[in-house]
Structure formats: structure tokens, C-alpha cells
Amino acid sequence: MATAAPPVQKTTIPFWRDTRILAILFQVLFVVLVVGVLWFFYTTMMAGLRQANLLPSFAFLSQPASFSIGESVIAYDPSNTYGYALLIGVLNTIRVAIAGVILATIIGIILGISRLSENWLLRNVATVYVEIVRNVPLLLQLFMWLALTQTFPRQQDSISIFGLIYLHNRGVTMAWPETGSDFGAWVPWLWLGLLAGIAFYVVRRIQFARRDRPGVAMPQAFLLAGAIVTIGYLFVGLTNGEWPLSLSIPELQRFNFVGGIGLTPGFAALLAGLVIYTSVFIGEIVRSGIQAVNKGQREAARALGLTPGQTLRLVIFPQALRIMIPPMTSQYLNLTKNSSLAVAVGYPDLFSIAGTTLNQTGQTVPVIMMVMAAYLTVSLVTSLFMNWYNKRIQLVER
Incomplete structure (x- = not known):
């Protein structure tokens, strides 16, 4: 007769040896430690600001700024408020960021394709250009471009480029579309x-x-x-009888240009530095993306009778975009954040205007928080758009 097996006794693990409980306890302890450190810094900061009679407040945003801004996208007067002045800074930053992203992308694509050209001279010139520009600090390049704009002749002796662009010591004057009455x-x-x-x-x-x-x-x-x-x-x-949109060509009058649009030396130096510096990194991204496409795609395109230009435009480049978009997003964000170096060349971007506001009001914490929020918002919007586009062009497996 078979004997019954003895009942299995369940052993309980002490909580100090239970890995699940220990993991939860360590996470709670870490959160408490982080909150405690942040609270210590916050209370210390508030005590120092209270002692200096500089408690954080956003009331200064409604006060008159009382300082001038050399360049603005929309009309500005020193009687406007600090909030309006910071808005000018945001718009100036977005202005240089959008122009820089577009120009850097165009030049970067040209550089990347030139690095892969079968023409020996073009390939090596592009290589030397990339190696020189990306190994020189951006701030030094901005100083170089600012010094270059100061060597231009006076307006009466401006350097003309096809009668549409004029270079002079007050910046750059160029033709620009102008709206008509219709x-x-x-x-x-x-x-x-x-x-x-x-x-x-x-x-x-x-x-x-x-x-x-x-x-x-x-x-x-x-x-x-x-x-x-x-x-x-x-x-x-x-x-x-009148065109709704026409090209306004600048004409030199006695003391100044009439028509077109003028760029200050600070904006011209900042835009040139950001575009040239960022374009070399975009060029390397384009080159690596094109080389990452399987060479069988090129062979198949040639077998179909496509020319090298058609192969690149219709077969290779669309596939390379799936590889290029994520790193190019990082370069766009870097260009936007590097625009804060505008203070070195005298362009009134957000960081520059925020510095003036901080010095006049003494509201360090609110101003810095607003600057961080502005840059964070611009970066997140750029990331969301690029991530949407990256998802849009991804291959969909069946």
C-alpha cells in the first residue's frame, strides 16, 4: 500500500531578503533623497533671495523695459514692457533658427553629395572644407565673420552682387519681395x-x-x-494694373539704401557662422546615409537604365532619408541652441535680451526659467515635427 506524500510546507522569505520588496524600498528611498536634496536647494535659494530682497516675481513683465533693441521682427519701442521685449527676443531667435536650418540643410546636402563625387577635385575640396570648419570652434568662427563684415567698404562703395545683394560696413542689403496694394x-x-x-x-x-x-x-x-x-x-x-507681389530691389541714395531688406552685421555674422558650422555636420550625415544604402539598389537602378542623377534622386536618397532624419534632428536642435552665442556678435536674441532684463530687474530666477522654457518649447516642437516626419517615411512591413 502506497504511503501518502508529506504535505509541502511553504517557507516565507523575510522581507529583508525579498528582492521585490527591496527593489520597492530602494526606489522609495531614492525618490525621498532626490526630493530632499531639491528641497534643501530650494529653501537655501529662497532664504538668500529673501535676505537680498529679491524674491521671485513676474510682476516686472508689465513694467516698461526702457532699453532699445537694435533689430526686431515686429515693431518695438523702449516704452514697451519687459514681456514684450522678451517676445522680441523669442522671435529673433526663431528667425535666425529657421533661416539657419533651411540654409544649412541645402549646403549640407550639397557637401554630402560632393564628398561622394567621382570628380577628384570636387571631392577633395569638400573634404578639406569639412575638416577645417568642423575643427574650428563655433565662437571663433562667429568672431571671424563679425570681423569680416567690419572690413566691408562704406555704403557708397558697396560690393554689388548682380545688383541684388550689396555688402557694406553696415551689414548686408538685398532684394526682397514686397507686397502691393492689391x-x-x-x-x-x-x-x-x-x-x-x-x-x-x-x-x-x-x-x-x-x-x-x-x-x-x-x-x-x-x-x-x-x-x-x-x-x-x-x-x-x-x-x-499692379502686381500683388513684386521684388523690391535696393537703390543707393545719398546716405542710405532705399528698398529691399537690410541685415545688420550681427545677424549676418551669426547666420553665416551657424549655417557654415552646422552644414558640415549635416554633410557628413548625408554622406553616411547615402553610403549606408545597399549597393544592390544602385546596381538595380542601373539595370533599369536610370542615369546616376536619377538613381540618386529616385532610389538612393529616399532610402537614405530614413537613416539621416534622426541625426539631422539633433543638428537642428544644436543650431537653435547655439544661436544663444548671438550675444558675442551683438545680435539681440532671446539670451541677449534676457540678460539685459535680468540686470535691470534683478529677477534672476524668473528670467532664467522663462529662457529655459522658451528654448525647451522650440526644441520640443522641432523634435515633434521631425519625429512625425521620420515615422512618416519609415518602411511599413506587411
Whole structure:
């Protein structure tokens, strides 16, 4: 007769040996330690500010700034408030960041393709350019560009480039689009072209999805929108006798230029330094992205009879974009944050105006927090857009 097995006794693990409980306890202890350190720094900071009679307050934002700003996107007067002055700084920073990202991307793509060119001279010139620029500190380059703008001749002896760009010791003056009195009549055509392009793009994408085949709708959408806008431009201009948008070419008068747009030496030096410095890193990203595409793709394109230019534009570059977008996002963020070096060349960006505000009001903590929040917001918006685009072009596995 078989004997029954003795009952299995459950052994309890003491809590000081239970890894799950210990993990929770260590996490709680770490959180308490971090909160305690932060609270210590906060109370120490507040005690020091209270002793100096400089408790944090945002009331200064409604007070008159009483200082001038040399360059602004929108109208500004010293009688405006500190809050309005900080807004000017944000807009100036966004202005140089957008222009810098566009120009750096264009130059970087050209550099990256040149590094892979079969032309010996072009390839080596691009290599030497990249190696020199990326190994020189950005601040030193900004000083160099600022010194270069100061060596330009006076306005009466400006260096003319095709009669559209003039270089002089007060900065750069260039031709710029100017709206006419009939611009309002052209605005409905702009909206019509935009809506037509979006509608065409959505319809074509739905058609491609129903047919379960790939297709490109963006170029045709742009062509449709551009055609409608162009027709509206010609219609308004021919019927009213004045073009709604024209190119304002600068003309040198007795003491100054009339027409066009002027860039101060600070803005010109900052933009040139940021664009040239960032473009070499974008160029290396483009080069590595193109080289990362399997060479079988090139061989297949050649077997189909595509030219080298068509191969690069239609086969290689679209696939390389999936590799290039994440590191290019980092370069765009670096360019935006590096714009804070504008204070070294006299361009009134957010950091420069915030420094003046801080010195006049003594509100160190609120001003620094607002500057950090502004840069963080711009960086997060850029990251969100680039991440959306990166997800948009990723391969979808079936």
C-alpha cells in the first residue's frame, strides 16, 4: 500500500531578503533623497533671495523695459514692457533658427553629395572644407565673420552682387519681395491653391491605399497649388494694373539704401557662422546615409537604365532619408541652441535680451526659467515635427 506524500510546507522569505520588496524600498528611498536634496536647494535659494530682497516675481513683465533693441521682427519701442521685449527676443531667435536650418540643410546636402563625387577635385575640396570648419570652434568662427563684415567698404562703395545683394560696413542689403496694394485681392487665390493642393493630396493617397500600391502625390499637389496661385497672380496683376507681389530691389541714395531688406552685421555674422558650422555636420550625415544604402539598389537602378542623377534622386536618397532624419534632428536642435552665442556678435536674441532684463530687474530666477522654457518649447516642437516626419517615411512591413 502506497504511503501518502508529506504535505509541502511553504517557507516565507523575510522581507529583508525579498528582492521585490527591496527593489520597492530602494526606489522609495531614492525618490525621498532626490526630493530632499531639491528641497534643501530650494529653501537655501529662497532664504538668500529673501535676505537680498529679491524674491521671485513676474510682476516686472508689465513694467516698461526702457532699453532699445537694435533689430526686431515686429515693431518695438523702449516704452514697451519687459514681456514684450522678451517676445522680441523669442522671435529673433526663431528667425535666425529657421533661416539657419533651411540654409544649412541645402549646403549640407550639397557637401554630402560632393564628398561622394567621382570628380577628384570636387571631392577633395569638400573634404578639406569639412575638416577645417568642423575643427574650428563655433565662437571663433562667429568672431571671424563679425570681423569680416567690419572690413566691408562704406555704403557708397558697396560690393554689388548682380545688383541684388550689396555688402557694406553696415551689414548686408538685398532684394526682397514686397507686397502691393492689391495683395489682398490675391489672398483668396492663395487659400484656394492651398486647399486644392491638400484635397488633391488626400484623394490621391486614398486611391493608392485602395489599389494597394505605392505612389507619390506630393509633387503633383504642389504643382496644382502653384498653378492656381500663379493664375491668380496673373489675373490680379493684369486686371488691376499692379502686381500683388513684386521684388523690391535696393537703390543707393545719398546716405542710405532705399528698398529691399537690410541685415545688420550681427545677424549676418551669426547666420553665416551657424549655417557654415552646422552644414558640415549635416554633410557628413548625408554622406553616411547615402553610403549606408545597399549597393544592390544602385546596381538595380542601373539595370533599369536610370542615369546616376536619377538613381540618386529616385532610389538612393529616399532610402537614405530614413537613416539621416534622426541625426539631422539633433543638428537642428544644436543650431537653435547655439544661436544663444548671438550675444558675442551683438545680435539681440532671446539670451541677449534676457540678460539685459535680468540686470535691470534683478529677477534672476524668473528670467532664467522663462529662457529655459522658451528654448525647451522650440526644441520640443522641432523634435515633434521631425519625429512625425521620420515615422512618416519609415518602411511599413506587411
